[in-house]
Amino acid sequence: MADGNGCGVFTDAAWAVWEPLIEEVRPQGKTPPKELRRTISAIFWRHQNGAKWRSVPAELGPWWLVAQLFIRWAKQGVWERLLDLVQQRGIALGMTFIDGTNIRAHQKAAGAKKGDAIAERDVREALGRSRGGYGTKACVIADGRGRAVAFALAPGQAHELPMAPGLLDCLPDVPGWVVGDRGFASDAFRERIWAMGARPAIPPRRTDAPVACPDWIYANRHLVENLWARLKEWRAVATRYEKTARSFLGVLCLAATADWIKAIKL
Template identity: 55%
Template sequence: MGWRSCVGGGVRGRHVDPRPSQSGRGKRGRIAHALGRSRGGYGSKAVVACDARGLALAFVLLCGQASELRAAPSLLATVTALGQVGRVVCDRAYSSRPWRLMIEEAGADQCVPANRTHPPVCYDRRAYARRHKVENLWARLKEWRAVSTRYDKTAASYQGALHIAAIIDRLSNRA
């Protein structure tokens, strides 16, 4: 039974009717590999927690369209497991009441300005001004081509590249 037998009405094949399978699954591994569609295209989003010196402590990978607030509880749990957390500084994207309660339960001060759609909240503006250390960390990490342009297929290999870059950054900034 060759491919010619399918053309006349035999078993449906890809060459006759190029449709996706009827199982309804779609591509496998998209979520498992932290890949998703966002405004910038198809990719992933890496979220980092850093210390007061601007050195990386933990990473979480998300799909491109996912909110960074999803990664915040796991990052906070990882950082509190490493030691005492004094202050949590986040940008406006992390403005939510449950997130603020998690920070208070961890025994840390919160420095999260309110989103434009939320009621105003008091926060330390000087501490928030030091949030640039996270941006500087990303600038140093993205000097690595493997970090700035994700060519790795799996999330584990990309996370490995992030960790290697963070280790070398920590060793070079040990002053």
């Protein structure tokens, strides 16, 4: 995607793929963004390198303009719509995978607006302290080819199971199988999967009664683990720098969109 200057600038071929997608989902204001290609390149550069906004190379435009556009579009759900748009090329629903991960937060991720109730802050910031340190619990549901469909965020100390039913609702149709690890072992969640017309492949905990979990299905769970590995190649995904959950969700959706486009081109 980058050219030889190392600044993550879109090549003509790459921008020909991205431009129509961005134009379709961006806010249609009276004044269109100037130098949109340069600004989007700067957003990519910042999130792929995990740098400060102020460190954006001067040739990619004013850093404050880049940060302002990314944060404003994150609040408006543009990056989520971008991920939804690229998925219209086809989601493989023979199997779906659900998985969570802990993402450590940089110290600069703290400091968002205070004063609200704890529950409201948890929704707005999705930051909390767990045994792994201060961070965020991110959960993804992926299709049968290991491509992200939707994300959910919670404070770092939260369990991933409560986020799972909402992620199932993000699927466009009923999958054949829903595959998850023991973190999703719950009779109620399995019943939820059966009720929607799918089949669960979730191994029981050691203290639970045996349940059906075909090895030939569960063996494919590495696809969602590989997805997280690819997403965390973006340093702003591997370490959270954003102060709000909405902005960090935007980073995840942007990285997942790039992963979709790469998979489609292959």
